[in-house]
Amino acid sequence: MNDAMRDTVVYYLTAGTLELADRARALCEEVHGKTVLLRALIEFSNTCALNCHYCGIRAGNHAFERYRLEPTELLAAALGAYAAGLRSFVLQSAEDPWYTTARLAAVVASIKSSCPEAALTLSCGVKTRAEYRELKAAGADRYLLRFETSDPELHRRLRDGIGLGTRLKALEDLKAEGYQVGSGFMVGLPGETEKTGIDNALLCAELGLDMVGIGPFIPHPATPLAGSPQVGLEKTLRMTSLLRLLMPKVHLPATTAAGSLDPQGREKMILAGANVLMPNMTPVPARKNYLLYPGKICLDEAGEKCLGCLRIRMLGVGRELSYARGDSLMEGAGNVA
């Protein structure tokens, strides 16, 4: 940790939540202006081979319907987002073995050839460096892979025995392959301390990420963490501000989980220093089955309605929506090692 980071952490520990948010928001406006970047989120498979303890779609939960969008359905969803003017897509799935790298690469290539101006982000879990290379060659620009907690012991326990090192190695591989890379963490996981939260934020800064996604932990009733305490949104807001102060240029979404915990959660995250929103462009019938946590919002609003709602919400906090690609502002982003 360098001196500037240490000073920022000290400030974080001593400042009140509103003061922290004011400073983070002012810095965000200085670097990113008053626009909020849109990323169209398409959740294309909820079929997962893994068993993370916090996750509602873990393999061990059989109490809901599994789905997988066919490649043609995935392309159609992307075309719908493109037609709505969006130029940044996030294709997200659980760790679904049916979607082999070859199948995924073929979909990526078809979306990129049909939507040439769009930036394409994948969020499909841990793969080998060679697989990341293949997907990059097919046209993927960015990759999201949250580490969820930087505490190695907690990580191993909550990710059903998988070590933190696996994710950190994958993040390193993604950088080396020239992706713009995003990661992030949950706020308020059972077993974490104040120090864990600060370590999480510092790890994001040390990794030099282009994007950071965080959200509150919301216990899901069909997981081993059912009945765990739910922390309020304030912790997530404070962490948003800390991240903005540590990483002025990073793209930082106001996440749906925050909006699920508090009806004004996304607006509050924007006012605490976030600069991105991720409207859900998954076909409506599939959405209700991508429930990583309970009470998820925006399950019924189709594309245009969702964008209209977000526009009004953002006007309410003095922000305009941007449909642009919104590439990384970090120096050297996307350089191949």
Ligand code: SF4
């Ligand atoms: S967090 Fe991801 S990898 Fe873990 S069980 Fe859920 S969908 Fe699967």
